[in-house]
Structures are given as C-alpha cells and as structure tokens.
Amino acid sequence: MFIPNTLHLETLYGSADLADQLRGNPRCDVAPDPTPLLFQQGRLTLFDRA
Numbered sequence: 001m002f003i004p005n006t007l008h009l010e011t012l013y014g015s016a017d018l019a020d021q022l023r024g025n026p027r028c029d030v031a032p033d034p035t036p037l038l039f040q041q042g043r044l045t046l047f048d049r050a
Contacts, residue, residue, distance in 0.1 A: 013046065 013035060014022060022028040038045045 016034055019030050019034075023030050035046060
C-alpha cells in the first residue's frame with residue numbers, strides 16, 4: 001500500500017492487535033467487528049464485489 005499524504009487519509013485498516021491501541025486515541029474510530037480479508041485471483045479485496 002502507498003499512502004502519498006496521511007493528512008487526507010480517511011480510512012485505515014489495521015490489525016486486531018493494533019485496534020486496542022487505536023481505541024485509546026480520541027482521534028480514531030474503531031469498528032466493533034473486524035473486516036475479513038478476502039482474496040480473489042491472488043489480489044486482496046476488502047469488500048465482496050460479486
């Protein structure tokens with residue numbers, strides 16, 4: 001992943017281990033449930049695009 005400018009970063013997907021640290025940051029919102037990583041044809045997709 002390449003993030004050219006973190007000032008404009010709207011969504012960041014982090015690990016479950018990082019979620020506890022992010023919950024302690026008032027500038028971060030952490031989703032209550034994890035997002036599963038899906039792979040289609042060897043490429044990562046965050047959402048099912050069936």
